[in-house]
Amino acid sequence: MEETPAQVNSPVSLEGVAVKDATITGKRKSDEPDKPEASGRGKRRRGAGGKKLQPGERYIPPPQKRNPGVGFSQEHFNETSYYFEGGLRKVHPYYFDFKTYCKGRWVGKSLLEVFKSEFRAESPEYYLRAAGEGRIRLNDTPVEDLSVVLRNNDHMKNTVHRHEPPVVGRPLEVLVDDGEVLVVDKPASIPVHPCGRFRHNTVIFILGKERGISELHTVHRLDRLTSGVLLFARTLETSKKLDQLVRDRQLEKEYVCRVGGEFPEGELICEEPILVVSFKIGLCRVDPKGKECRTVFRRLSFNGKTSVVRCLPLTGRTHQIRVHLQYLGFPIINDPIYGSSAWGPHRGKGGLVGKSNEELLQALVEEHQSQESLHLLDIPDDGINRVQEAEKNKASEEMDGSCEPGRSSSSEAANSNDTSVEESQSPTPNKSNGNQTGLDSPQKTPPVWRDKLCSECKLVRPDPTEKELIMYLHALRYKGPDFEYSTRLPDWAKEDWVEADDL
Numbered sequence: 001m002e003e004t005p006a007q008v009n010s011p012v013s014l015e016g017v018a019v020k021d022a023t024i025t026g027k028r029k030s031d032e033p034d035k036p037e038a039s040g041r042g043k044r045r046r047g048a049g050g051k052k053l054q055p056g057e058r059y060i061p062p063p064q065k066r067n068p069g070v071g072f073s074q075e076h077f078n079e080t081s082y083y084f085e086g087g088l089r090k091v092h093p094y095y096f097d098f099k100t101y102c103k104g105r106w107v108g109k110s111l112l113e114v115f116k117s118e119f120r121a122e123s124p125e126y127y128l129r130a131a132g133e134g135r136i137r138l139n140d141t142p143v144e145d146l147s148v149v150l151r152n153n154d155h156m157k158n159t160v161h162r163h164e165p166p167v168v169g170r171p172l173e174v175l176v177d178d179g180e181v182l183v184v185d186k187p188a189s190i191p192v193h194p195c196g197r198f199r200h201n202t203v204i205f206i207l208g209k210e211r212g213i214s215e216l217h218t219v220h221r222l223d224r225l226t227s228g229v230l231l232f233a234r235t236l237e238t239s240k241k242l243d244q245l246v247r248d249r250q251l252e253k254e255y256v257c258r259v260g261g262e263f264p265e266g267e268l269i270c271e272e273p274i275l276v277v278s279f280k281i282g283l284c285r286v287d288p289k290g291k292e293c294r295t296v297f298r299r300l301s302f303n304g305k306t307s308v309v310r311c312l313p314l315t316g317r318t319h320q321i322r323v324h325l326q327y328l329g330f331p332i333i334n335d336p337i338y339g340s341s342a343w344g345p346h347r348g349k350g351g352l353v354g355k356s357n358e359e360l361l362q363a364l365v366e367e368h369q370s371q372e373s374l375h376l377l378d379i380p381d382d383g384i385n386r387v388q389e390a391e392k393n394k395a396s397e398e399m400d401g402s403c404e405p406g407r408s409s410s411s412e413a414a415n416s417n418d419t420s421v422e423e424s425q426s427p428t429p430n431k432s433n434g435n436q437t438g439l440d441s442p443q444k445t446p447p448v449w450r451d452k453l454c455s456e457c458k459l460v461r462p463d464p465t466e467k468e469l470i471m472y473l474h475a476l477r478y479k480g481p482d483f484e485y486s487t488r489l490p491d492w493a494k495e496d497w498v499e500a501d502d503l
Contacts, residue, residue, distance in 0.1 A: 060153050061139055063101060071215040077208045080200055086463055088166040091200045093449050093457070096162040102154040111136070111156075112146035122455065129453055135159040161451035167201045168469055174211070175485060180238045181231060182207075182216060183478075185487045188227040189469035192218070203230065219246070220253070220478075223282075223319070225336075228255070228475025229485050245480055246316075252479040255311040255321055256300070256493045258472035259330035260339075263299040263307035270295050270324040274317045277357045283337060283364065284319045286327045286351045293317045295324045301495040306333060308493050321473065327351060333472045342367045 053059060080094035106114050115127045127136065127146060134142040137157040150156075167189040176183040184203065191198045199205060207213040216232040217239035233239035245251050275290030277283040284290075293315040300308045307330070311321045319338070325331055326338040329349035333339070338348065342363035346352045353360060450457045474493060477486040491497060 058148075058151070059139075060151055061155075063153055063155075072204060072208055073214065074208075077200075077205060082200070082209070084169050085166075087169050088463060089169045089201060089206075090166045091164040093161055093163045093451070093454070095159055095451075096199075098158045098160060100156055102150045102152060102156065104152075106150050107152055108149060110147045110149055111138070111143060114150065115146070126453065126455070130158070133453065135453075161454035161457065162199070163197070163454075163456040164199060164201050165197055166463060167198075172203065172206050172210070175229070175487065177213075177234075180234055181219075181242075182213065182234055183232075183485045184230050186222055186227055186230040186475075188225050188471060189464075191224040192221050192230065198224075219243070220316075222475055223471075223473075225334075225469070225471035226473045226475060227470075227490065229478045229487055230475070231478055231485065242480075249314070250481055252477075253313055253475065254477040254479070255313070256308060256474050256476050256489065257311060257321065257325070257332045258306050258308050258492055259325055259332055260306055261330055262302050263297070263309050263330050265299055268297045268328070270297070270328060272324065272327055272351070274320060274323050276318060278361050281337070282318050283361060284317070284323050285348070285353065285357075285360070286323060291315075291317055293320050293324075295320055297325075297328075300493075303495070303498070306499075308495070334467055335471055335473075336468075337364065340364055340367055 079096065080092045083090050083092065109117075112124060112127065115122075116124050119127075130136050131142075131144055131146050135158065136143050136146070137159075138148065139155050140157070168187045170187045172187065172190075173185040174182065175185055184207070186192070186203055190206070191202045193204055194202050200209070204216065207216070216234065217236060219231045219233055219239065219242045222228065222230055231242075233242055242251075271292070271294045272286040273288060273290035273292050274284050275287035277285055293313075296312040296314065298310045300310055302308075309325070309330070311325075313320050317323075322332055322335055322338045326335075326343070326348045327350065329347075331339040331347060341347070342360065344352065344354050355363065470492075472490075472492050474487070474490050476489070477484065479485075492499075
């Protein structure tokens with residue numbers, strides 16, 4: 001790789017970077033002063049003081065104005081606390097409100113029908129009991145009778161007792177924090193943003209809870225199982241400038257990984273197009289109908305069984321490195337998706353799969369279901385039905401950007417504190433010490449935090465193994481025209497490394 005003079009982990013200097021916006025004020029549309037409202041004369045509100053309701057008709061308040069410029073706050077960080085056990089970071093269970101406005105396909109259906117058809121993580125009996133406990137609300141009013149028919153603009157809330165999966169207990173190391181950018185060395189197993197079952201066990205919440213850092217702007221993302229350099233902008237102005245560098249392809253990302261077998265020597269370039277098969281779990285494959293992409297590979301070492309490979313993705317497709325390595329016949333060790341036997345005897349080498357997209361997705365889910373490892377795909381225990389429903393309804397989910405009232409949505413952005421998804425009702429336990437070392441903590445889950453309706457409280461889940469929490473893919477370096485951020489090489493990427501099973 002050609003090097004230019006740059007100081008490793010040096011502050012960003014973005015002077016002279018062209019930005020399409022002529023001026024950058026650091027304000028979002030929501031930050032601008034509201035324009036004077038027109039006179040309300042002649043307008044009548046529905047309900048009290050307005051349109052007279054017919055017998056049996058419900059008052060539905062107008063949708064609340066969203067403020068996308070507000071990030072997660074201390075109120076959210078205080079919902080629960082961490083404890084450390086067996087080298088893992090764990091989260092005490094807590095109460096949380098999932099909220100959403102009524103979707104178009106739900107209009108005219110009863111609440112119970114919607115829960116039965118779209119939120120099958122729990123039984124209909126559970127929702128009936130939850131309603132009896134006042135945990136299901138419609139327009140902020142508790143609903144005891146789930147036969148109520150939904151109408152447009154109905155706002156639904158479902159209070160659940162939320163459990164999060166554990167992640168590795170290694171502290172989150174901050175590499176740079178200069179007021180313009182924040183750079184961290186992300187451990188494997190920790191998602192960047194709240195998603196699926198993860199909320200507090202995410203980079204965004206750990207930074208907020210343990211370091212008091214919030215209102216970050218995402219520059220790029222890393223998969224949950226990927227470790228390494230993760231870059232955030234501290235200000236909107238810096239975010240826009242870095243985004244421009246990304247669009248102009250002036251940012252270079254370098255990864256290292258360990259793959260099975262002897263990877264060829266010399267530089268190897270893969271330019272196969274990649275198609276997204278499932279947005280829910282991010283499943284992709286090489287396909288002529290996919291988007292163009294390009295990755296440059298070079299072997300760094302070979303220990304007789306596995307190879308360490310340097311990867312330079314010149315485009316930014318979902319799972320690009322992982323998909324291209326699978327296509328070349330060298331999937332990353334511990335990759336729960338692209339190293340799976342669901343791809344057939346060739347494991348997807350050369351694009352040989354012999355299955356339709358639907359058959360591939362079904363086979364992948366069934367394999368992990370049989371191994372009780374669906375959590376590695378970040379999907380619920382009821383598997384394929386939920387995934388297929390999510391794919392079917394993806395378009396409408398994107399339109400309103402809201403979260404499902406039964407369980408977590410697949411994405412909660414770092415800086416989009418949408419009023420329809422974020423509020424929670426939780427105890428306010430003491431916050432964990434921000435100087436945790438990742439060793440065992442004397443704290444245990446208090447028995448008072450068990451919930452009589454929660455099915456998760458009745459389960460005893462074994463702790464995940466290191467193999468389940470770590471994939472051998474690491475973001476080693478992030479480089480711009482005049483800055484560079486890098487981490488140490490992971491132990492598994494060193495030339496003399498030997499896998500524990502081989503000792």
